[in-house]
Amino acid sequence: MTAHHPDAALALLPNHHPSDALLVAYGAGSLGEGLSLAVAVHLAHCPDCRATLAEVEALGGALLEDLPPAPLESLSLAATLDRLDREEAPANPCKALRLKPSLGKPSLGKPKAGSAPQPAMGLPRPLRAYVPSLDSLSWQRLAPGVRRVELLPRTASGGAAQLLRIAPGTALPHHGHGGLELTVVLSGHFADELGRYGPGDLAEVDGDTNHQPIADSHRDCICLIATDAPLRFTGLMGRLMQPFIGL
Amino acid sequence: MIAPLATLLTHAAGADRAKAGLAARGCDDPAAARLSADLVAVAAGDRQAFARLFAHFAPRVKAYMLKLGMPAQRAEDLAQDTMLSVWRKAQLYDPSKAEAATWVFTIARNLRIDVLRRERHPEVSDDELLEHEDDRPPADELLDGDRRARRLRGALAALTPEQAEVVRLSFFADLAHPAIAERLDVPLGTVKSRLRLAMAKIRKALGDDDR
Numbered sequence: 001m002t003a004h005h006p007d008a009a010l011a012l013l014p015n016h017h018p019s020d021a022l023l024v025a026y027g028a029g030s031l032g033e034g035l036s037l038a039v040a041v042h043l044a045h046c047p048d049c050r051a052t053l054a055e056v057e058a059l060g061g062a063l064l065e066d067l068p069p070a071p072l073e074s075l076s077l078a079a080t081l082d083r084l085d086r087e088e089a090p091a092n093p094c095k096a097l098r099l100k101p102s103l104g105k106p107s108l109g110k111p112k113a114g115s116a117p118q119p120a121m122g123l124p125r126p127l128r129a130y131v132p133s134l135d136s137l138s139w140q141r142l143a144p145g146v147r148r149v150e151l152l153p154r155t156a157s158g159g160a161a162q163l164l165r166i167a168p169g170t171a172l173p174h175h176g177h178g179g180l181e182l183t184v185v186l187s188g189h190f191a192d193e194l195g196r197y198g199p200g201d202l203a204e205v206d207g208d209t210n211h212q213p214i215a216d217s218h219r220d221c222i223c224l225i226a227t228d229a230p231l232r233f234t235g236l237m238g239r240l241m242q243p244f245i246g247l
Numbered sequence: 248m249i250a251p252l253a254t255l256l257t258h259a260a261g262a263d264r265a266k267a268g269l270a271a272r273g274c275d276d277p278a279a280a281r282l283s284a285d286l287v288a289v290a291a292g293d294r295q296a297f298a299r300l301f302a303h304f305a306p307r308v309k310a311y312m313l314k315l316g317m318p319a320q321r322a323e324d325l326a327q328d329t330m331l332s333v334w335r336k337a338q339l340y341d342p343s344k345a346e347a348a349t350w351v352f353t354i355a356r357n358l359r360i361d362v363l364r365r366e367r368h369p370e371v372s373d374d375e376l377l378e379h380e381d382d383r384p385p386a387d388e389l390l391d392g393d394r395r396a397r398r399l400r401g402a403l404a405a406l407t408p409e410q411a412e413v414v415r416l417s418f419f420a421d422l423a424h425p426a427i428a429e430r431l432d433v434p435l436g437t438v439k440s441r442l443r444l445a446m447a448k449i450r451k452a453l454g455d456d457d458r
Contacts, residue, residue, distance in 0.1 A: 020443045021442035024445075025424065028417040029356040029421070030422060032364075037369040040370055044371045058345065059414070059418075061351070061352040064307050064352045067311060067314070069307050069310060070307075071306065072309060076301075087331070124371075
């Protein structure tokens with residue numbers, strides 16, 4: 001399935017998917033927040049990968065079942081029921097949920113009457129917990145044709161995530177990668193040696209892979225880029241910044 | 248606590264549904280279905296069902312936290328926190344989509360990430376899938392819960408020791424793939440291919456190997 005027309009892109013399923021190994025890491029909870037965010041954005045577009053994730057989580061459940069039970073403190077259940085009683089005083093069962101990070105934040109995306117689920121510039125939900133809408137962002141100029149917004153400058157596990165907005169026809173320098181770098185397209189397209197990437201497509205690059213992405217549609221390509229290490233001027237962002245900050 | 252009639256009915260319906268399911272399947276391993284029915288009952292406020300779930304899951308969640316390197320007291324607290332979350336979120340549990348153990352695992356995992364790393368685990372819930380119809384039959388039509396559970400255990404048992412090792416390190420050591428590679432002294436690509444092969448076995452066991 002190829003995206004023939006930019007406006008048709010949202011109706012298409014992604015072509016580029018996270019590896020099984022990456023989905024295991026996501027489901028096991030061993031990925032940092034930025035990388036997990038990139039995977040979650042892809043998952044929002046991709047029923048196939050959601051099915052794989054369900055299998056990974058089922059695997060987690062089976063592993064949990066298999067663990068030799070650790071003895072609890074003697075009053076463990078009583079203590080828990082006690083806390084439950086205190087919590088229930090103002091009965092509001094659905095309050096403390098964190099299952100849907102989006103619930104607490106109203107979507108600022110403009111709903112279009114009659115249009116199918118999402119407006120063109122609508123953000124995938126996992127991202128809405130971090131940015132209200134793409135229109136509200138203040139983009140910072142990074143290089144000719146490239147702007148960015150820092151999402152997670154440095155997460156607790158050492159990773160980072162940012163949004164890049166790349167003007168049509170802009171080619172990023174040929175570069176290799178130090179660690180794991182995930183790029184997921186939010187709108188527009190880019191292409192590299194491995195193919196063409198549209199909304200929801202995820203490029204997973206690690207180790208010594210080389211690639212040279214080019215924004216190749218007639219409008220800006222906006223993507224989320226997450227890395228597993230602080231930016232040490234090795235990945236895409238580093239190479240971009242190098243000429244400009246003299247490193 | 249006196250449950251209102253409606254919730255009692257819901258509970259009864261859940262239990263009946265589970266029993267009917269068991270009878271229909273002639274199931275020899277009712278554990279998964281019983282836990283699932285208890286979780287449905289907890290959504291309706293059934294404390295006895297909660298106590299049973301607690302007895303089953305809390306010691307396992309504690310073991311999970313201990314495995315991930317938490318001190319005993321912290322692991323105990325997190326096991327209790329996980330079970331409190333189970334109580335609060337039980338209404339969101341859909342027995343046709345996941346086993347009870349799967350669901351409890353995801354809650355424990357998210358809590359662990361929250362506490363251990365002070366990070367969030369960004370997720371997508373089912374109603375958030377963008378613009379694509381999922382025409383796949385729901386999980387319960389592919390395989391019912393108990394058969395899924397048993398097949399999954401079979402597949403776990405059938406992993407090679409090397410595959411099982413990377414799977415366990417992924418779930419229980421909070422290690423990224425390069426760190427796993429380093430610990431096992433194998434190339435990164437080997438870690439990833441072992442995980443891929445392990446997932447292929449899991450997928451096949453769950454009867455979803457046409458992808």
